[in-house]
Amino acid sequence: MSAYESNEEIQIFREYLRIPSVHPNIDYEPCVEFLRRQASDLDLEFRVEYPKTEKKPVVILTWIGTQPELPSIILNSHMDVVPVFEEFWTHKPFDADIDENGKIFARGSQDMKCVGTQYLGALRYFKRNNIQFKRTIHATFLPEEEVGGVEGMRDFIHTDSFKKLNAGFSLDEGIASPTDTFNVFYAERSIWHIQFEIPGNPGHGSLLLKNTAGEKLEKLLNRFIEFRDSQVKRLAENPDLLIGDVTTVNVTQIHGGVQSNVIPPEFKMVIDARLALDVNHAEFENMIKKWCEEAGEGIKFDYEQKQPKVEATKTDKSNPYFTAFKSAIDELGLDIKLQVFPGGTDSRYLRGVGIPAIGFSPMNNTPVLLHDNDEFLRADVYLKGIEIYKKIISNIANLD
Template sequence: MTEHVAVKNFREYLRIPSVQPNPNYEACLQFLKKQATTLGLPLKVCYPMPNKPVVVITWEGTDPKLPSILLNSHMDVVPVFPEKWTHDPFGAEKDANGNIYARGAQDMKCVGIQYIEAIRKLKEDGVRLKRTIHMSFVPDEEIGGEEGMGKWVTMDDFKRLNVGCALDEGMASVDDTYLLFYGERSIWQVHVHCPGTPGHGSLLLPDTAGEKVRYVIDKFMDFRAKEKEKLDTNPALSIGDVTTINLTRVKGGVQNNVVPPELVVGFDCRLSPTTNMDTFEKWIIDVCTKAGKGVYPEYQQKQNAKELTKLDSSNPYWVSFKKECDKLGLKLKEAIFPGGTDSRFVRAMGIPAFGFSPMNKTPVLLHDHDEYLSESTFLTGLEIYTKLIPALAGS
């Protein structure tokens, strides 16, 4: 049986090891140039930072003065532990059940190819859209996106696209619903430095780093417990509706019989959209002050992703999106994205953005070992985009 051209292209894209921390963007660029040629569409490359290309393939609409539709995906993928995989993580192997195994199968090379193949099908069917479509392929999303989408949205190259609405990544759903994300939590990654009295491990020295770390950890984990209880006791809430705190790093010390001059404890905090950031920061400062002399926070990341895409009649793009999903019989579940995506940079520019990856009845395997997507789910998602894109762009 001949393999669908979309599946062939999907598997070819997956075989490019665009893996952090040294992604092969040049190979991605060459692959996308080939796709643009087969589509008969122009491709432009912008470099927000050296060696970090943003690739844009454009399908001009019949009324190019209208705000355009941006179909965004990222080229990079997270690292792998090959010994934990049952398949080559960059082999794009397909098993007897049609499951395609590769890093990026769900996050998010599938969506990038679905955009391309949906446009291919629409063009082959003779469809013309009123709004211009821009398919963007960006770097570095998996390491925060600051030097990819974050930089690009501030450049004239982006502003000239006149984007009215954007689609970006969502995630798989294990049931029959399709997840639709309209906002994100703000990522705060903080290292709390706890200096103290150093000395011999046999003594009971005053004001030690360990005592201060204990206080800090207790307070952060107490906050975590309250948010967990809130989530566990309210079935209407999802993980994106609460603030999560996780202890992720403890650094310091030289050996067991030496009391160190400093210990540093790291927390990953994801602030819900309802969190008052000034209040949260004051809470962190208060914890540090009460922990003892010299304790202070150092922020590795401190985002403000408060902008939300409106899901009501005031947003015509949402009206069109929802109407088409209802027509297709898709059960949408609206939520706040639990992690972070490039959508936050787009929303910060005042542009509505939907996080949507059409994968239902599928285990959530982004960043996991043996990441895969079934061929049938991939092709179903492709068909969904052939309906959603004209609905947003106007046929």
């Protein structure tokens, strides 16, 4: 039995982890009810918004500041988690088992139910000690982040309810770090999911027809692989670059064909591209158009997702919110590394409407296990994260 099992904050964290808010077809109501109880215990305002459908709730816990006219602080997290392959887990993924070393095994333990309840742990401390802040704090719990924020933050930011939050700054998720250094994310690459339709001459598999879909597919695919290799080379040659600093392209789907001896009339291919901050979007799209023309006539492409270029959150003295965040980090004696987030979070939508956002999950000396089997977080790391958030929230919520 772990010594941490009786800890109040650990008990609350594990209760949240036991709610299987897992894709697909999530029932968010147990999460809503859990958060309703938390709001009641913390004497926070509680409301639920439905930006798109009643099956996809946005939960908001609000603490009004002493100067509510100031722009508010958002403590953002998401309720949904990715699917599990239970046969590869040594602990049941929604039991939140804790072993003798204090490791808490559960889907969502790193991504990112930990952050949501760590926020609440910090607020619990402030409430019990009658500490108040100038700025209003909104702890927001979003749905559907793991599937691109569709019917979640993407729609919520355009509602009157969101605008009434008067948001000035947001904290959101980061990624664990296996070293002493904490990762801090100030920007994200633009996600483009590109769908290609590649037509060609159909016929018998024994012939050497011209302009087949397979030939065109090969030529186009080779262009993407060559570009991908160039980015691999950039990373290898410059030790200062991280994955978020380069553009990644990967083939994620190829469809086509009816049987082994029939040349098909079409192939379909999907490319997952993540455009680095230094990429000119128009030039990148024109490059793709040129590749299609070179591969053969009739190739078309469209976008399942095409995110615009979004300005990075400033990390200098021109951004008082980041200055307050960094001051807390320095006072705590923590080592951080500023990075571009390699994936996508709800922060991209906030930055897209001009709200500065920082991605930060206080998990160092922890293996990166988001979306992995046997995802876990150590109890001592979790509790230390609450202490870190106490200082960060205090600094930014009292910012003049």
